[in-house]
Amino acid sequence: MSDGDLQDRRVEAVRDWTLFIEQGDAAARVRPEILSSWGRAREADVSADVSAAPMADESETAAVWCDSPLQQAVESVEDDLRRTAEDGDLVIAVTDARTRILWTYGGRVMRRKAESVHFVAGGRWDDESVGTNALDLANRLDVASMVFSAEHYARIVQNWVCWAAPLHDPVSGKQLGVVDLSTTWDRTHPIGLATARVMAKLIEAAIPDSAHHPSALEETDDPGLVMTLLGTVETRLDGQRLLLSRRQSEVLALLALHPEGLSLEQLHAMVYGDAAITFSTLKAEVSHLRQALGGQLSSRPYRLLMPAATDVQHVLTLIRGGHVRAAVDAYGGDLFPGSDSPALNELADYVAVALREALLADPDPDAVLRYSEELAPYDREVVEVCLRRLAAHPAHPAVPLLKARLVVAGH
Structure with a gap:
């Protein structure tokens, strides 16, 4: 993608974000997972002007890292992770299953940027703490995810592009967290998401036989x-x-x-x-x-x-x-x-x-949507109750999806 194309894409992202923040509306081109995350951040009263991610207790974070099967895996491949970060001037982060960062390493420029927004061990990067980001999406959706520029809900990371991929215990299959690669938006590259997946596979392959580990x-x-x-x-x-x-x-x-x-x-x-x-x-x-x-x-x-x-x-x-x-x-x-x-x-x-x-x-909108889409597609009453609750918020991103569920349920 050329520099001009990237700049145009960034301008569009900023325009779409501004429309949502100022009017509660969204352009059709906004990806559904981004729009849903923006809605969660708004419902959680996350400020778009938050100055940094909230920090978890330092000693608790250290204890979780020591007990995690990811620690030994990351230590085993740390040279590869560091080299990737330095060569691409990236910051690489590994989180737990709650999107709390447990380990990071950054290239010279990105390390300073990361520290300034608490993109460090202990930083809580779930979207109800700091807004939309790739770490939360990958953790929540269990798929590799990218968030570009103003697709981030918080201004503090709208100069970033982030790619994240989930990490699983190879024995139990349990999701342990994610690995994330972040850099500035102008360094966006089509290979970013594939690189995140490769890093995830590298870490997963180094996880010890953890069948008897409590986290499994x-x-x-x-x-x-x-x-x-x-x-x-x-x-x-x-x-x-x-x-x-x-x-x-x-x-x-x-x-x-x-x-x-x-x-x-x-x-x-x-x-x-x-x-x-x-x-x-x-x-x-x-x-x-x-x-x-x-x-x-x-x-x-x-x-x-x-x-x-x-x-x-x-x-x-x-x-x-x-x-x-x-x-x-x-x-x-x-x-x-x-x-x-x-x-x-x-x-x-x-x-x-x-x-x-x-x-x-x-009737939490996200919960009702999942319930109606995956568990009880013909239960009209739950959807109707949720829509009545949202009557005062007609621009809520869940409203059109809930109305569509009513139409489907009526057939």
Whole structure:
């Protein structure tokens, strides 16, 4: 791209940003992910004139970095990262899964620019803290992302172009954070996004076998059993995936959800209901499970002898705490789809209704959009409630999308 083309692109970006900031409107050419992020920043009352990113506690950031599997990986490839930064006069940053910067290295010019806006270890670069940026988009969308010039919400980085790519644990697949490459807008190059992806692969390849690292587990700080039950069913023990039959997964899910333990009769009723299945059949399933769990399952009552966490408990905890958007993000779909366990079916209805009622009480636009697009496309009431809440903000970027959802739901 020529210097003239870049300058024209920057002028357009500034014009589009100004229109949004001053009038709450947006040009059609603004990318949907940028517009959505601008909306989140506005909803969070982020000032476009913020002087620097807020800083997390220094000691806490250092502790997170020391505990992260990314530390050893970055140290292993640090020479390559530093060389890339120096050759391209870039600043390279690695974040955690909350878009808090854990490590940076910059070329001579970009290092000074980065320090002035707190693009340093401890800097919080989620878009609800400092506005739209590539780190947040890559983390939030789990795809490589670029933000150019005034696509950034905050003026302090509108002279930048940033490319970021997500980082995943190669064993568990868990998203650990992102790697970001940033420089001045006039140094924009088509290879920038590809370079970010290469850097991400380089770091991921250097991550040690982290199956037993706590960060490879979902929603628990201790090694143990982690079950995904919403949308898809998967079980991991200390990070290692367990291959279980459907019935064994149902039995294990009920035990994980009842840490106090269940009698043989209780467990049988929860799994089979009134079906003519013998107790011996259930005992055989439990025996297989006990073997798979290394003996960590007691009897009389049946009870797990290890920490256990499920995404179901996580979603319900978020709902109780009023964190509706996070609850929708964590809700992967119907609980144990296709199960004929009466207890799991009852719980599935409970969680689905609880999430819907939480949205009716607090119709966060982003949460409602995701709910209506991915989880309940024909639930008109939730969309209508959200639109009524936004009646005083007709220029909100979610309004046209919500209206479109109503049209789709009506067909």
